[in-house]
Amino acid sequence: MLLGVNIDHIAVLREARKVADPDPLDALGICKRAGADQITIHLREDRRHMQDMDAKHIIELSSLPVNLECAISAEMIDIACDLRPHRVTLVPEKREEVTTEGGLAVTGEQAKLKEAIQRLQNEEIEVSLFIDPTLETVNASLDLGVEWIEFHTGKYANIYAMLYTNLSKTHHSIQELELSRKSLKKMLNDELSNLHQLASEAKKLNLRVAAGHGLNMQNVKEIVKIESIEELNIGQSIIARSVYTGLEQAIIDMKDLLMR
Numbered sequence: 521m522l523l524g525v526n527i528d529h530i531a532v533l534r535e536a537r538k539v540a541d542p543d544p545l546d547a548l549g550i551c552k553r554a555g556a557d558q559i560t561i562h563l564r565e566d567r568r569h570m571q572d573m574d575a576k577h578i579i580e581l582s583s584l585p586v587n588l589e590c591a592i593s594a595e596m597i598d599i600a601c602d603l604r605p606h607r608v609t610l611v612p613e614k615r616e617e618v619t620t621e622g623g624l625a626v627t628g629e630q631a632k633l634k635e636a637i638q639r640l641q642n643e644e645i646e647v648s649l650f651i652d653p654t655l656e657t658v659n660a661s662l663d664l665g666v667e668w669i670e671f672h673t674g675k676y677a678n679i680y681a682m683l684y685t686n687l688s689k690t691h692h693s694i695q696e697l698e699l700s701r702k703s704l705k706k707m708l709n710d711e712l713s714n715l716h717q718l719a720s721e722a723k724k725l726n727l728r729v730a731a732g733h734g735l736n737m738q739n740v741k742e743i744v745k746i747e748s749i750e751e752l753n754i755g756q757s758i759i760a761r762s763v764y765t766g767l768e769q770a771i772i773d774m775k776d777l778l779m780r
């Protein structure tokens with residue numbers, strides 16, 4: 521399974537102090553050495569992490585394909601067409617969110633999406649849509665003529681965290697916890713079979729399938745079993761772990777889990 525390493529969080533650290541380091545550009549050689557298959561970056565409209573210069577230099581200098589995530593605004597599509605990365609993943613953006621909290625409203629913004637996709641494809645840029653895993657979004661993506669879809673795995677990751685980490689357990693009595701564990705397990709299994717089913721449906725429709733958001737060394741193991749998912753884009757957990765292991769080792773360890 522292919523691994524796209526999302527290096528935004530290097531820029532998050534830099535922008536926390538508004539200084540020059542760490543520079544995301546320095547990650548390119550390390551990602552390549554460690555066996556990453558793709559570099560993923562998100563140029564947000566508010567430029568809170570990656571800056572225009574980062575995107576420009578990363579796309580120019582990376583020997584790995586670059587997947588540029590951006591919103592569907594005219595400004596961002598102009599920039600993407602200008603920079604011509606290997607792939608553009610269109611994502612929803614809200615100023616107030618901490619991270620990309622859900623998939624694109626593919627059925628609500630069809631005209632705008634169509635135009636953006638057409639412009640990108642005219643520049644021979646592959647297009648992917650970051651979508652919530654539903655049959656409706658898969659079918660709408662197919663209608664829009666994109667090459668790739670990327671399933672937002674945030675719901676899966678949240679349920680997993682509620683079940684297997686200490687998050688949100690502190691205020692429950694043991695009995696409530698047992699009950700909620702049972703329903704959480706069911707929710708987790710339902711979400712996994714939903715991902716299995718939709719990924720294989722999408723593959724049959726000739727869509728290439730990626731997934732990402734909130735994946736880490738624990739919860740990724742079940743996702744790797746989904747044959748029809750070709751690629752995962754993982755950022756936060758790799759960069760977080762790299763504080764202790766170094767970036768190269770953090771990528772090597774994640775890539776090992778993706779071997780199947």
Ligand code: PXP
Pocket residue numbers: 526562589609611619620650670731732733734735753754755756757
């Ligand atoms: N894929 C897409 C489209 C994203 O926007 C992001 C960041 O939210 C990721 C993957 C990586 O998510 P994370 O940083 O939680 O691994």
